[in-house]
Amino acid sequence: MKKLDRMTPIAVGGALGAVLFSMVMEGSNPMVLFKPAPLILVFVGTAMAAAAGFMKNDVTNIKNVVKQAMGTPEHSPEEDIARMVQLAELARREGLLALEKAASEVDDPFFRKGVELTVDGMDPEEIEDIMEGELRAIKERHRMGAKFFQDMGGFSPTLGIIGTVVGLIHVLGNLNDPNTIGPAIGSAFTATLWGVMAANVFWLPISNKLKRATELELHGKRMIMDGLLAVQAGNSPRMIQARLQSYLSPKDRSGGKPATEEAA
Numbered sequence: 001m002k003k004l005d006r007m008t009p010i011a012v013g014g015a016l017g018a019v020l021f022s023m024v025m026e027g028s029n030p031m032v033l034f035k036p037a038p039l040i041l042v043f044v045g046t047a048m049a050a051a052a053g054f055m056k057n058d059v060t061n062i063k064n065v066v067k068q069a070m071g072t073p074e075h076s077p078e079e080d081i082a083r084m085v086q087l088a089e090l091a092r093r094e095g096l097l098a099l100e101k102a103a104s105e106v107d108d109p110f111f112r113k114g115v116e117l118t119v120d121g122m123d124p125e126e127i128e129d130i131m132e133g134e135l136r137a138i139k140e141r142h143r144m145g146a147k148f149f150q151d152m153g154g155f156s157p158t159l160g161i162i163g164t165v166v167g168l169i170h171v172l173g174n175l176n177d178p179n180t181i182g183p184a185i186g187s188a189f190t191a192t193l194w195g196v197m198a199a200n201v202f203w204l205p206i207s208n209k210l211k212r213a214t215e216l217e218l219h220g221k222r223m224i225m226d227g228l229l230a231v232q233a234g235n236s237p238r239m240i241q242a243r244l245q246s247y248l249s250p251k252d253r254s255g256g257k258p259a260t261e262e263a264a
Contacts, residue, residue, distance in 0.1 A: 011205070016197075039194065042156060042194040047153075050148055050149075054144070062148050066206070070209070075250070080111070080223065081227070081245065082246075087228075088230070092237070100253055114225060118232045124232060127232070131228075138214075138217065138221070139214060147207075153204040155198035156203060160196060161192055163188070163194075164188045164189055164191050167190075171188060195208045222245040
């Protein structure tokens, strides 16, 4: 099971806390925000409006996409490079067919499928086409998740304004009681505040997180694909390691251990 990447929850909580703390500094009571009507309208209404633009399968898959994006990768790029170097050493020593047993020990489905295609002796172009298809499918699944929350970020302020208009209609219908006009107007604008705040504190940051998670995952899987093609081409383990370390940042790259070059 993936560990939770706590950066996003902490940052979202910090942004929400900053809003509440600023209200306290201005002498307001933050509890005035937590009213059922605007909360239901903004959060439930926004979710339903966003879901209306997607197919049922898209909406049901969003939970898994978010769960994956909010978790940390099970394997670091350095671990994938080390495994690739081991596969390269095994292939040079015993041939590509020896990788068949090693494929069953690979946890990542994409990595495992790539090893299996390599063992089957397919042409490099065919392997690359198949794995690129897998990458496109991953990108599309994640794109739908990011777009869902991006759409929520667009609908949320509008639903907040609708809530404010509904509240003002109620105020205009009760002008005979001047003592309630001020509180009622303040309550009406609570919906607008929640709409704008939810969009910029919750939905758009989550959408950006999903996009970033997709970029990192695709980057790592392209590194794996590049390494497997190099293994099939018979490149040396040291050359493969140097090639794959180019995918890492200089900081991460400096921590890599040199591969042991075996005699051909």
